[in-house]
Amino acid sequence: MPRFSANLGFLWKDIALPDAIRAAKRAGFEAVECHWPYDFSTDSVNQALNDTGLPMVGINTRLGINGIDDLGVCAMPGREAEAKGYIDEAIAYAVAIGCRNINAVAGKTGSTDEAEAVYRRNLAYACAEAAKHDKTIVIEPLSHRAAPGYHLSNVEKGLETIKAVGVANLKLMFDVFHVQVMQGDLIERLRATLPHIGHIQIAAVPDRGEPDQGEVNYPDLLAALDDMGWDGYVGAEYHPRGTMEQGLGWLKAYQ
Structure with a gap:
């Protein structure tokens, strides 16, 4: 059975990150991940990770100076210095808290050839820096429904980028919600x-709630992952339909 990671960008997001890590442990998750931990000191996050014994398996680079309107800058022409700053920051934070993966958030680019060239150069830089610390850079296709205009929107384009950069520590974030x-x-x-996947995330489709209803048959999908030999974590990145505690029945069922 897969080991589940709580995505604290969506789960327990109304409490401070260190407290959310402890809440995830109490709920029975085996790991945590988050989007942007940078408002919290690495000491406070490390303390929570040490107290719970949970690994942090993923963080993101920052969205950019325009926030959600940017949705990342790693593929933004003319903003390479900003992108490198965010990459350096994310790698340093990941090293400090023992985090495995860094998601290099691309941005809303219109998917031009120029943007793709910038993306590949920035990813090559990110991977070279991450390799010094045995870290992995991941890239995530996002659906047009959730992220209109995002640079990367399908798995095959992500694989093209990975193969073009051509390094072992660049992997795909396979978010089942977006891919479905x-x-x-x-x-x-x-x-x-x-073989190219660095992390997997799940949520119901179409409402992006708990993975216990909707058009994706998660019991079958997760059983298939077991059969394939997937030994990584599966990230629960969903918007709770009610309270966090009311929505944890899906996790208890797998446990």
Whole structure:
């Protein structure tokens, strides 16, 4: 059975990150991940990780000076210095808290060729710096429904980018919600791309709630992942429909 990681960008987001880590432990998660931990000191996050024994398995680079209107800058022409600053910051933070993956957030670019060239150069830089600390850079296709205009929106384009950069520590973040919205054929797509996947995330489709209803049959999908030999974590990145505690029945069912 997969080991589940609580995405604290969406879960327990109304409390401070160190407290959310402790809440995830009490709920039965085996790891945590988050989006942007930078408002909290690495000491306070490390204390919570040490207290719980949970690993932090992923963080993101910052969104950019315009926040959600940027949705990252790693593929933004003319903003390479800003992107490198965010990459350096994320790697340093990941090293300090023992985090495995760093998601290099691309930005809303219109997916131009120029933007893709910038993305590949910035990813090559990020991977070279991350490799010094045995860290992995991941890139995540986002659906147009959730992120209109985002640079990367399908798995195959992500694989093209990964192969073009050509380094071992660049991997794909396979978010089942986004891939189902854009492409579907989830199990076969997972099987075909598994060697290039660094992390997997789940949520219900279409409402992005708890992974216990909707059009994705998660018991079958997670069983297929087991059969494929996936030994990483599966990130629970969903918007609770009610309270956090009311929505944890899906996790208890797997436990």
